[in-house]
Amino acid sequence: MTEAPTATVVDRLLHAAQKLLATKGIRATTVSEVAEEAGVSRAWLYRHFPDKTTLLGAAIIRLTDTFWTYARAELDAIDTFGEQLAAGVRIGRGAYDDPGALVIRLRTEEPEEFALCTDAAVAGLIPDLASFWRPYVETAVARGEVHPGHDLAQVSEWVARVLISLGTIHGDTIDPDDRVAVLSHVRRYILPGLTADPGTA
Incomplete structure (x- = not known):
């Protein structure tokens, strides 16, 4: 060979x-x-x-990375931070809730093996997602959509946590699959905190 x-x-x-x-x-x-x-x-x-675990874990992570490459291309075509955040909820739900996706099928059908292979990746989910959103936060500051007085690392992590919550935890007042409802929620509850001067809080 x-x-x-x-x-x-x-x-x-x-x-x-x-x-x-x-x-x-x-x-x-x-x-x-x-x-x-x-x-x-x-x-x-x-x-x-x-070993096999490391190999298959790397393969699964690359599948996820490919997904986020497509996500980045989609978000880059959106003009406002609020609409990017709403799209982020939809994109995230597509990554984790679509039963036809390979990553989700593996997670659903072989949860123990999946967790073993991706343990390191899952542990870094919040930091990785915050890093993904950091350039969008910086651009939002430049456009005046986020107050420049905020700590951008903290904003990026907060955005990551909020989007995970919106995309994965169901509640009674918002349907995460309803784009209009998510965008309304983002504009009413998320953006005001980011546009406000943190020094006056």
């Missing part, structure tokens, strides 16, 4: 892992199958991933 150049091995392994995850799931996917699908030896695979 001819080994691939190192620069392409990781991509090939992750692509192979994602393909097998889609057809077989976490438990049934083996390291040998991933190596064979990628066209490399098991020894070559182990140069890059020490």
Whole structure:
């Protein structure tokens, strides 16, 4: 078996892992199958991933990263911070509530294995999501939609926490799948706190 150049091995392994995850799931996917699908030896695979959990965790994280790349492209086309936040709720719900999505299927059908593979990623969910939103917060400051006196790191984390709450925790007063209702909630309750001078609070 001819080994691939190192620069392409990781991509090939992750692509192979994602393909097998889609057809077989976490438990049934083996390291040998991933190596064979990628066209490399098991020894070559182990140069890059020490075990199955690390390999499949990296594949799942890459699926999530791909999702956020598309999310970024969508948010970049929206002109106001309030509408971006409302879209963020919808996009987030699409990532976690669509049963047809591979990540969700794996999470639903093999929760223990999924948690094991993505433990590190889940632990960093809030910081990662805050980092994702930070450039949008900075742009909102430049447009005058967020008061420049706010600590932008804190605003970014607060936005991450609020959007996770809106997107995943059901309540009696807002339907997170109703775009108009979410946008109204954002404009009425979230944006006023961000536009206010924090020094007067």
